[in-house]
Amino acid sequence: MASISRRMVNPQIEELSRLELLALQERRLVAQVRRAYERIPFYRKNWPKEAATLSSMAEFLEIIPFQSKQDLLVEQEKMMSERVAQPGSQVVSVHMTSGTTGLGQEVHPLTRLDVEAMGSTWMYQAHWAGLQLGDAICYTFAVGMQTGGLSSFPMAERMASRFHQMGPYSTEKKADYLLLYQPHAFIISPAYLTRMQAIFEERGLQPRQALPQLKAIFIAGESYTVDWAERSIAFWGVNISEWYGLMQGGLNLCFSCETGILQNGQRGHLHAMEHRMICEILRPGTNEPVEPGEEGEFVATSLFREAFPIFRFRTGDRVKRMASVCSCGRPMMSIEAGTVARYDDMMKIRGQNLWPDAVDKLVFADVTIEEYAGLVFIDPQGRETVQVQVEFRPGACLNEGHKAQRVAAVVQEIQQKLNIRMEVSEAPYLSLPRFEFKTRRWTDQRRQGRAFIKYTT
Ligand SMILES: [Zn+2]
Numbered sequence: 001m002a003s004i005s006r007r008m009v010n011p012q013i014e015e016l017s018r019l020e021l022l023a024l025q026e027r028r029l030v031a032q033v034r035r036a037y038e039r040i041p042f043y044r045k046n047w048p049k050e051a052a053t054l055s056s057m058a059e060f061l062e063i064i065p066f067q068s069k070q071d072l073l074v075e076q077e078k079m080m081s082e083r084v085a086q087p088g089s090q091v092v093s094v095h096m097t098s099g100t101t102g103l104g105q106e107v108h109p110l111t112r113l114d115v116e117a118m119g120s121t122w123m124y125q126a127h128w129a130g131l132q133l134g135d136a137i138c139y140t141f142a143v144g145m146q147t148g149g150l151s152s153f154p155m156a157e158r159m160a161s162r163f164h165q166m167g168p169y170s171t172e173k174k175a176d177y178l179l180l181y182q183p184h185a186f187i188i189s190p191a192y193l194t195r196m197q198a199i200f201e202e203r204g205l206q207p208r209q210a211l212p213q214l215k216a217i218f219i220a221g222e223s224y225t226v227d228w229a230e231r232s233i234a235f236w237g238v239n240i241s242e243w244y245g246l247m248q249g250g251l252n253l254c255f256s257c258e259t260g261i262l263q264n265g266q267r268g269h270l271h272a273m274e275h276r277m278i279c280e281i282l283r284p285g286t287n288e289p290v291e292p293g294e295e296g297e298f299v300a301t302s303l304f305r306e307a308f309p310i311f312r313f314r315t316g317d318r319v320k321r322m323a324s325v326c327s328c329g330r331p332m333m334s335i336e337a338g339t340v341a342r343y344d345d346m347m348k349i350r351g352q353n354l355w356p357d358a359v360d361k362l363v364f365a366d367v368t369i370e371e372y373a374g375l376v377f378i379d380p381q382g383r384e385t386v387q388v389q390v391e392f393r394p395g396a397c398l399n400e401g402h403k404a405q406r407v408a409a410v411v412q413e414i415q416q417k418l419n420i421r422m423e424v425s426e427a428p429y430l431s432l433p434r435f436e437f438k439t440r441r442w443t444d445q446r447r448q449g450r451a452f453i454k455y456t457t
Pocket of ligand 1: 256257258259271326327328329404452
């Protein structure tokens, strides 16, 4: 019996038993694979002919190969002739991936049904977070040709929402618009929510009074600490809801439920939309599924994409499969909120593995630090060197002596907990980059070619 009050979007899915959900998933998978083989030259070329008569999930896992980003980037100029399902796919929109891996941007053609499915899937998060039809939503990410922004429109349409695109404007202006438009929710990255909180604090604004209609904040794009989640929920006074998504899987696919990103002080669940996708989580570098409670690579298969469905896409994203069942009682498997990261974010420093979120946890344990940036490079003597710059909150009113003590404490914490010596110094306020989406605080000069989208402050 569920112990919380649930807000159902589709009880026919959300009240299924686990076995019923898996049976539905298998039926949809078989139909999707057969259709793709029959109608898409790209798959006829790359799959064994048994795909035409596929009959089960087990057979799917045996015969259908994995896809990588590199596979999708090959011969994209043949997209419309070889990858779009024919007949019956009228392409109405083309989205691109963000290109943050540095490998290139994929092109994804979409039919009207594909666009609508993006919107209807995202509805789950909106309703579970407490939004109702007609509620106003502010969207803070920039909208270009990338799917992250473009997909917000069909969601807003499905929600009959008063929808405000604030992407092109400065943080100060975005804060003005939040106050002007009085949204019921806004959509933002965790690092940028921290920046917005600083603006509210500078102006002496209490969200409960300044944004009385606010019901929820939607976040995605980076990991965060439990402390950060607690502080942010306390400051904004509303539930924070996270999503995880990827273009190749059909977009936003795992969502917080009514309980949000924390449950009893622990990280919450992001429920996978398993009636619309197959979610495999595999041990890194292997094809073996992880056990509940383990971390692994997220591998996605879309069950609803019409124009160019993707199968067994290896995301390179590290997720943790939840061991416990969520108190909402839904049948979907779930991944842990706040810990999604990219495997290629992991750095090897002097033989040690370093995950950026491990440094986040130590640096942001000091609540007077608002932002930081890390740099890894080889010094003239050939040594791997790590420099970290931290920005203190002006509101913390620290003198130079206090700042020096806090910098020294960060150095010591990192040395003790991570066993890596880093040089830490203070940076002037607002001198470090803030990111629009997919926050990257680290620059590894040993690597090349990774460019990210930054916010103007
Ligand atoms: Zn739940």
